[in-house]
Amino acid sequence: MAEKRDYYEVLELGKDASTDDIKKAYRKLARQYHPDVNKAADAEAKFKEVKEAYDVLSDDGKRATYDRYGHVDPNAGMGGGADFGGFGDIFDMFFGGGGGRRDPNAPQRGNDLQYTMTIEFKEAVFGKESEITIPRTESCDTCFGTGAKPGTKPENCSVCHGSGQQEVVQNTPFGRMVNRRACSNCSGTGKIIREKCGTCHGAGKVKKQRRIKVNIPAGVDDGAQIRMSGEGEGGLRGGQAGDLYIVLRVKSHDFFQREGDDIYCEVPLTFVQAALGDEIEIPTLTEKVKLKIPAGTQTGMYFRLKGKGVPKLRSYGTGDQHVKVTIVTPTNLTEDQKDLLRQFGESNGQQTNEQSEHHESIFDKMKKAFRGE
Structure with a gap:
């Protein structure tokens, strides 16, 4: 276990x-x-x-x-008739041995690594192949991970005889207990290196900068992880390498927003376009398309462009693009333009403050309401 x-x-x-x-x-x-x-x-x-x-x-x-x-x-295994010889591992835990029955010279798997990678909005949508450089620990090529100078090899520790552990016998009211600890002479490795490797200085490992190609699939989103098996830190004594986990951070876009596999954007319409209808050009992730605006369109309405969203990461198909229209009120009107708008308002039975000194504003009505009128 x-x-x-x-x-x-x-x-x-x-x-x-x-x-x-x-x-x-x-x-x-x-x-x-x-x-x-x-x-x-x-x-x-x-x-x-x-x-x-x-x-x-x-x-x-x-x-x-x-x-x-x-x-x-501490309450387990204390029933009658217990074999006190079986308490060795428990007392290892109490006194710092940590169980310690593993072979100190067995292969050891390397550590996993995590790398945060920032990509552009459209790179997440369409995918890309990239190359990154990561620092990682690898087995020393000079000594092949032994830590010993080429031509020599580690020797078994004379204190623990290669087990990596020392036993300390203690007499307690419960009987004779054996406490196992990491050997102080070899630091629990079971080996002594008389002549250390000049490259790794006896560690058996070295730090290297490694360039790795990363294939980012189309449709990934912010926070997604890519696992690259065996690209983590190297193992010891022939143990397999750990894995590399790449965490993606996706930059925002000035025009598009993403929700799942759908894309959202907002486009302006003039009052004339909204009232009379028009055909406008809309940018999508891949091209520009025509969108027909029906007469009488109101601000805040959404139109859907089917299949113009993000490719689905783990299935077939593509999301949609949703276009929100916002009617923009014109500014800096000429007197002729203002006259035309006044005529339009009059034709609909509407008056503005400038046309009537007796016009009651919404603020006047609110004041009356506060007074209970």
């Missing part, structure tokens, strides 16, 4: 975190790894891990027990 990570580490918190800190961290990570949002292969497992950590640390009683005993249930 895989060893559980520390709950504070899971939530990316220190042990002095407040209740509010725990809640904020949980909300952030739950959104990040929720399977409905994050399509990475390990998202569901990470979401469950975050939930489990929160369930314990958000409960004062459970947190106090966890802070004292870690992942071990």
Whole structure:
């Protein structure tokens, strides 16, 4: 069974975190790894891990027990007839051994990496192939990850004999207990390097800048993740490399707004166009198209351009473009134009303040209402 990570580490918190800190961290990570949002292969497992950590640390009683005993249930396995020899792993947890029965020289998988990539609005719509440079840890090419100078090899530690652990025997009221700790002589590796590699200085790993090609599919949206298997940090002792997760940030557009697979925009109409109707030219993501405006169009009305939206990311088809029209009131009118508008108003039985000194404004009516008139 895989060893559980520390709950504070899971939530990316220190042990002095407040209740509010725990809640904020949980909300952030739950959104990040929720399977409905994050399509990475390990998202569901990470979401469950975050939930489990929160369930314990958000409960004062459970947190106090966890802070004292870690992942071990102090009430478990205390029944009669217990084999005290089986308590070794439990006391490892109590006294810092952490279980510690794994082979320190076994292959170790590399860490996953995350890279935030900013792209243009239309690049998210239509997709693109790009190249990024990321710093990552890789196995040393000089010593092939051993950490030893070429021509030499690591030796088994003389203290732990290659196990990576030291045993400390303690006599307690419960019997003789064995506490296992990481070997202080080899720092738990089980190996001693007499002559270190001149390139990695015994670490077996080096930092490199790696250029990676990224294929961004059409239809991605802000916050989407792309998983690149094996492009994370290199493993140790022949272990597989971790994965690279690219988080996309999409820039906004001056004219278009996006909601899912649909595109929205707003275009101005003159009073004449709205009243009499017209055919206008509308920009879309790919081209300019004609849109027929019927007579009597009102400000705020929407028109749909079918199939002029965003390609659907995980299915066939394309969204639509929705065009909102806004009627713009003319300014800086000439006297002739004003006369024409006055004539139009009179023909409809309308009067303006300038035509009648006895016109009652909406503000006068509001004052009367306040006075109860």
